[in-house]
Amino acid sequence: MPPAALRVDTLITNAYIVLDVATEGPEAQQEALEAGREIDGGWIALDAGRVHSAGARSVQPPAAERVIDAGGRLITPGLVNTHHHMYQNLTRAFAPAINGSLFQWLTTLYPRWAALDEESTYLSTYVACAELLLSGCTTSSDHMYVHPRPNLIDAQIKATTEIGFRFMANRGSMTRSVEDGGLPPKAVVQDEETILADSERLISTFHDPTPGAMTRVALAPCSMFSVSESIMRKTAELAEKHDVRLHTHLAEDKDEDTYALEVYGRRPVEYFEDVGWATPRSWVAHYVYGNEEENRRLAAAGVTATQCPSSNMILAGDTADAQALRSMGMAVGLGCDGSASSDSANLWMETRGAMLLARYRNGPSAMSARGALSMATRGSAANLGWADEIGHLRPGACADLVIWESAPLSQAGALTDPVEGWLRSGPASGWCVMVAGKSLVESGQLQLGALDDVLPRHARAAAQMQGVS
Template structure:
């Protein structure tokens, strides 16, 4: 691996980790890792390249624990914009059935740039719609072209409309094909080494969209090949009814009996478990991703993140699908998690540091990488954000910069660094050819939405 030049960032308010902050400090990045930090009163090392943060806040890069990148091709899609979860899915599946390698590459590229601008340096993506082969290969290519730290999760569906499911036949696959492709992707792209830029996890879409065989065989493959597991769980009351009718149990009970209740697993949403179920999964090491904006937009409830945390479950944040949230800003998700938590449990229940901890350490725990991302302690991956707050937005916010970061809106990334490389500088992406990417993305979106009459 080739490394970016050694970089010293000075004159920053450093939020290095929960409980580790330096009001006026420096941080040294070298060989893709955090090599040192300290207050400005302590002489920093001499390096070839220096960057002044100008008093801005520096935090670890945010970690997105749940997303569906392809959905930015159908943002704010008018026919279903006010539907329930199931109505929304039924309206959009026929459009998503037209996905191909080009549209997945473009949507992934756009999503990753948008995430970088919102302070995210590592993201997973839950891609479960496979009308054509090698769509996840296209995502990996986009991540490598940008230099983004990416966890591809090979999603799957086996139950179409004819089987009592929601998606059309064209986006479901046979059990054998799914399992073969999962093993192919892990063999090609999963990097188990420290500092890995690409990893792969297994991610059947949901309990009501795949067979029991896929659930159990995915768990067995994850154990055999040492990768992680992800799915949606306890997201909707219809899921409860489905599991009772088909399996005679709750979604969490079915999750457990399928062999998923282990520290390999993290789940999206987890809105409607019982307290006993939360306690059981937390004890097994299962993590959860709260998706505040998406859940509020659809009106289907939201996980009580602070209660999950009190019960011992690690909780991260996710942007979720760009067609439900209609954005990919993890900063906004952290702010909304803060507001939602306080609205639900009172003003003493949650602080900005709690929300930031979910967006960093919590997301890293979901991805099984809390040892090296989600914080900026010595030896951590050199993934960080220098935040920009407009002068009129931050005027008067003098006593607590971290509370101000989520309260004084809007904040965006002034500088985003991944693996020691500057990917956003002075609020602008550093990649070339972005106008072409956006133009091609618009053409792909127009074709998908049947708006291209030319």
């Protein structure tokens, strides 16, 4: 452990610290404590945006410029959101769409989303990141596939950079409008040349492959029913050329099976494999309706998946059997999905939802709080190809962490296991949330100076999009 004379940026003391989630099951807490993955009453030191060291109260910590007393609270790695459509918070709980199936919901809202411009995209991204931070999320991807105007992802990156939020921009695309047998209107789709040229531009301008990066770019055609087979193949080739991640929706709805068989003569997973996407570069959203044979093939190919519990339940579809996929060796992370389908951007809630769905589906021993936390940290980091630096707090990791707070009444009597109490007896929110060692939430309050200006502008943009006077 470091000598006391060494000085670091920040020292957090008096906390129950989860450095890494590698143990699940009934004896997980004791095993984690004995292995040093969890520390009861310990400290963690941060320096230059990285985790420097951690130790028990009996070990002398380094001196620090800033000392935070966590007051016995739980510290975990920052949660990682691996599937979102941030622009959709402009149409939350939109009455004409709330009771439809997935395809009905999409066709109702696509014409509204055609009004997206740089201003509304910037505002919706800013609001989404603020909301995510309060729920303990320190890294998010976003699947921006609606492009009625240019430079929308530039506007997103402007917002995340101003906030200091770790971000993976997913350059989504759609080429098949209603006129071509797809779902979206022509106003929100693009031709292949435009998509590929802008993908190249975004990678060269914003993608940072270096350690500790704050912004990265992935390529993300929306879905098989909204893009051509050609753009799927060319996007996979482009991702290979630039060594970036690939993302899409896959096997999300039963109607997708019918569509794939009618249009391609193949099931969705077979199509996914045939167009060159079954590689460790790919992570897929939802992935509900793959059969066991397909699940095993994708797991063996290194493909990972994102479960979106609230969105799946609100749209009344099925949801991925996360435990079955994980048992096959597939990394499974968590996502909020669109803020017009889940109507929220709260990753703590998705973590709890994942635990409850697993237990509802597979029995009371199917998933513990640590199992769900593992999905929201380790699994999600693997989705983004970022597992070396985020999703854990081992020395050298990015200093992205959450000091959690729950209402005292909700924790009354929760004495034996702070991780189980955190997820079972919530709700919980970030008391202090750090990204790269910088506090973006302090004492439960966002430290975002522009938020007071952003919120009324967002309200006006949402009203205009929804046609509300």
